[in-house]
Amino acid sequence: MMTMVDLTGLKAKALEEMESEGTLRVVVGMATCGQSAGARRVMETLKKDVAGLGLDNVKVAVTGCVGMCTYEPIVEVLQPGKKKVTYIRMDAEKTARVIQEHLKDGKPVLEYTVGHDHAGNLKNLEDLQFYAKQERIVLRNCGTINPENIHEYIARDGYAALRKALLEMTPETVIDEMKKSGLRGRGGAGFPTGLKWGFAAPNQADQKYIICNADEGDPGAFMDRSVLEGDPHSILEAMAIGGYAIGASKGYIYVRAEYPVAVERLKIAIAQAQEMGLLGRNIFGSNFSFDIEIRLGAGAFVCGEETALIASIEGKRGMSRNKPPFPAYKGLWGKPTVINNVETLANVAQIILKGADWFRSFGTEKSPGTKVFALGGKINNTGLVEVPMGITLREVIYDIGSGCPQGKAFKAVQTGGPSGGCITAADLDTPIDFDNLVAIGSMMGSGGMIVMDEDNCMVDIAKFFLDFTVDESCGKCTPCREGTKRMLEILDRIVAGEGTMQDLENLEDLAENIRLTSLCALGQTAPNPVMSTMKHFLDEYVAHVQDKKCPAGVCKALLGYMITADCKGCTKCKRVCPVDAITGEVKQLHVIDQALCIRCGACFNVCSFNAIARN
Amino acid sequence: MNDQSTCACSCGCITAEDPRFAELKSYIDSLDQNQGITMPVLQEAQRSFGYLPLEVQKFISENTGVPLAEIYGVATFYSQFAIEPKGRHHIGVCMGTACYVKGSQKVLDKLAEELKIKVGCTTADGRFTLEATRCLGCCGLAPCIMIDDDVFGKLDDISRIPDILGKYE
Numbered sequence A: 001m002m003t004m005v006d007l008t009g010l011k012a013k014a015l016e017e018m019e020s021e022g023t024l025r026v027v028v029g030m031a032t033c034g035q036s037a038g039a040r041r042v043m044e045t046l047k048k049d050v051a052g053l054g055l056d057n058v059k060v061a062v063t064g065c066v067g068m069c070t071y072e073p074i075v076e077v078l079q080p081g082k083k084k085v086t087y088i089r090m091d092a093e094k095t096a097r098v099i100q101e102h103l104k105d106g107k108p109v110l111e112y113t114v115g116h117d118h119a120g121n122l123k124n125l126e127d128l129q130f131y132a133k134q135e136r137i138v139l140r141n142c143g144t145i146n147p148e149n150i151h152e153y154i155a156r157d158g159y160a161a162l163r164k165a166l167l168e169m170t171p172e173t174v175i176d177e178m179k180k181s182g183l184r185g186r187g188g189a190g191f192p193t194g195l196k197w198g199f200a201a202p203n204q205a206d207q208k209y210i211i212c213n214a215d216e217g218d219p220g221a222f223m224d225r226s227v228l229e230g231d232p233h234s235i236l237e238a239m240a241i242g243g244y245a246i247g248a249s250k251g252y253i254y255v256r257a258e259y260p261v262a263v264e265r266l267k268i269a270i271a272q273a274q275e276m277g278l279l280g281r282n283i284f285g286s287n288f289s290f291d292i293e294i295r296l297g298a299g300a301f302v303c304g305e306e307t308a309l310i311a312s313i314e315g316k317r318g319m320s321r322n323k324p325p326f327p328a329y330k331g332l333w334g335k336p337t338v339i340n341n342v343e344t345l346a347n348v349a350q351i352i353l354k355g356a357d358w359f360r361s362f363g364t365e366k367s368p369g370t371k372v373f374a375l376g377g378k379i380n381n382t383g384l385v386e387v388p389m390g391i392t393l394r395e396v397i398y399d400i401g402s403g404c405p406q407g408k409a410f411k412a413v414q415t416g417g418p419s420g421g422c423i424t425a426a427d428l429d430t431p432i433d434f435d436n437l438v439a440i441g442s443m444m445g446s447g448g449m450i451v452m453d454e455d456n457c458m459v460d461i462a463k464f465f466l467d468f469t470v471d472e473s474c475g476k477c478t479p480c481r482e483g484t485k486r487m488l489e490i491l492d493r494i495v496a497g498e499g500t501m502q503d504l505e506n507l508e509d510l511a512e513n514i515r516l517t518s519l520c521a522l523g524q525t526a527p528n529p530v531m532s533t534m535k536h537f538l539d540e541y542v543a544h545v546q547d548k549k550c551p552a553g554v555c556k557a558l559l560g561y562m563i564t565a566d567c568k569g570c571t572k573c574k575r576v577c578p579v580d581a582i583t584g585e586v587k588q589l590h591v592i593d594q595a596l597c598i599r600c601g602a603c604f605n606v607c608s609f610n611a612i613a614r615n
Numbered sequence B: 001m002n003d004q005s006t007c008a009c010s011c012g013c014i015t016a017e018d019p020r021f022a023e024l025k026s027y028i029d030s031l032d033q034n035q036g037i038t039m040p041v042l043q044e045a046q047r048s049f050g051y052l053p054l055e056v057q058k059f060i061s062e063n064t065g066v067p068l069a070e071i072y073g074v075a076t077f078y079s080q081f082a083i084e085p086k087g088r089h090h091i092g093v094c095m096g097t098a099c100y101v102k103g104s105q106k107v108l109d110k111l112a113e114e115l116k117i118k119v120g121c122t123t124a125d126g127r128f129t130l131e132a133t134r135c136l137g138c139c140g141l142a143p144c145i146m147i148d149d150d151v152f153g154k155l156d157d158i159s160r161i162p163d164i165l166g167k168y169e
């Protein structure tokens, strides 16, 4: 096996492969999102027809997530010296046409592209408003390179940071550079990465570990998945750099079992890196050796918490334990261990390569760099966005996300997942960073950003998150195990129309107790979604309790449907009612039997004359 | 209900001669014994048997030296492991935040109504198991469901559901 990998030579060769004269490089977004939108059939068509037509100059490649979910499946055609062409919402037939007209005859199919101006000049993804305010450090390779081909990673300066660290830096200078960069952990807590590495480095032990936390438990976040699927080598490289810095020769990646594509790509990446000597013994001829193993989670949110994660790798029930001792002193199998989140690690190679000052040129003083958000819910442009810290929520939601669909009114945005809170329109001009989000009653969390509009009931949303924590509490400590259950029971009563004003007070008391006395952050933060919605939307809670009404029209028990005099007797509602609760003859006023009605809302949705009233 | 004299696992029966036991044994032997093997072994067993009946848990305990109580403790802690057999097709309704905000509760209700079962249960004919799952990572297609390995998105229109179910035998 070669001990001294010639990165420069490999890079030149890979670039030549990718960008040589006359080649057309066709990439298909094949992350989980792309695949479920139908990218696999697009890929099959491409492979078949390109071979069938003997288009030898066309190179078809898989790539990761481009981040713009609404446009999936996305196919991009790259040609040296020409502007990239982006095709959106592709299927097998459209692909066949693109192959004929564009790849073979050289004429792009305008109507399938993401857009063009009056003169017929094509736009591509980068020209969109969606990308204008983004800054790509973490996602720089996602949607660009083939994640299953290490050469393409090397073509983008892959493993050059590891080489630099091993051959030109000492573990101390690596840690110093990380400290100077001010990178803070992207897994939720925002702890400075350089400091964490600095704690573990001096501890003497026969073995130390570095763990990549890829458990991504926030139920509305998928940025870690995208990085693993789109750029797995960046994680391996960062783990090796971290291993060198703290003196660990072994790394684990703990991935959710729900991410089969990510696991597969990681396996391929590890095998390729081992084969090229970029993992294994004496990397780059140095005396540093490092290897990585994958461990799968098994569906428990609490395993994202670092001490529970360690227990899980050790083969135990994933339960949290008290800190201290911190993992940097006593972690996996009692050995010093550093745990870092996927997105945190995805920044590391860039920082080592380009320096702390470069990194600090993005973001704010206290939160340098960027943050990736999974923008979802009631928003026009759902997708992954990477923005510099310090950008305002308004810019993200309106300029990048382009607001709520169907002209509905924005109500709130939720960040921080089950540990976070809701932010209302009043705070939309807040610059996003770790500390500001806490100040306005939410938190950064891992980066889920879910937009809600006037049709969402905030009591229902609070209940949704609490349901989640009740389900996911590991059960070790009583405040979290029992307290959250009591809170959920109260919310259940409220949405059923059986709540009292006393219940609202009790919710606050319980929340305070759970927050103060739970063992781990899961319990300590579990009341946040309830508290923040109560703070900003108390009137909605009161409406449920006192008026027995759900203003957003969500909580079923509080709804009633009535047919008004506008009814034309079209019988449409009668036909859709699943329980035959509607009676009436053609052209006559229809009536709902309230005793039979299960409040499914089907009639309300189908009536063309707005003749069904909901309260 | 069930005739108690038949095997309690009610799965068409896993017998000791089942070749999957030998496969599991060689998998166990291939692992480095002192590196926390419980999870990988249970995951392999779940993959090959489809669930973890007591026979399989006992077998694992005997072959790894991990006490049965501990195996059972781990198997019941993680939602990915099943102690009961599952249906031929697995329906996971995404209850992630993005899907929930876009009405996945209605999708779940509709499925429960169509299949006449509750969440977490299997139809009497063993055709479907219905479960609520976490974010499937396709929030852009919310609300979405996953049947076996296929994802179906944009199910705001729940009238599409019966057709989708019809594709699975």
Ligand SMILES: Cc1cc2nc3c(=O)[nH]c(=O)nc-3n(C[C@H](O)[C@H](O)[C@H](O)COP(=O)(O)O)c2cc1C
Binding pocket: A184, A185, A186, A187, A188, A189, A190, A191, A193, A213, A214, A215, A216, A217, A218, A301, A302, A303, A304, A305, A306, A307, A339, A340, A341, A342, A344, A345, A446, A520, A521, A522
């Ligand atoms: C209940 C709970 C769940 C968590 N889930 C995750 C997770 O899914 N991914 C993650 O990276 N960190 C998660 N964390 C944070 C980790 O405990 C830990 O702080 C983090 O992985 C450290 O990496 P970082 O410093 O790079 O952020 C969770 C914490 C708690 C309390």
Ligand code: SF4
Binding pocket: A302, A319, A320, A321, A472, A473, A474, A475, A476, A477, A478, A480, A481, A518, A519, A520, A521, A522, A523, A524
């Ligand atoms: S706070 Fe909840 S999750 Fe954390 S240890 Fe206590 S019971 Fe477990």
Ligand code: SF4
Binding pocket: A561, A573, A576, A577, A578, A579, A580, A581, A582, A592, A593, A596, A597, A598, A599, A600, A601, A602, A603, A604
């Ligand atoms: S709300 Fe549903 S159950 Fe009630 S009348 Fe309308 S269609 Fe029938």
Ligand code: FES
Binding pocket: A031, A033, A034, A065, A066, A067, A068, A069, A070, A072, A222, A226, A383, A384, B137, B138, B140
């Ligand atoms: S485009 Fe990949 S997550 Fe949506």
Ligand code: FES
Binding pocket: A219, A220, A221, B094, B095, B096, B097, B098, B099, B100, B134, B135, B136, B137, B138, B139, B140, B142, B143, B144
């Ligand atoms: S919330 Fe359903 S796919 Fe993410």
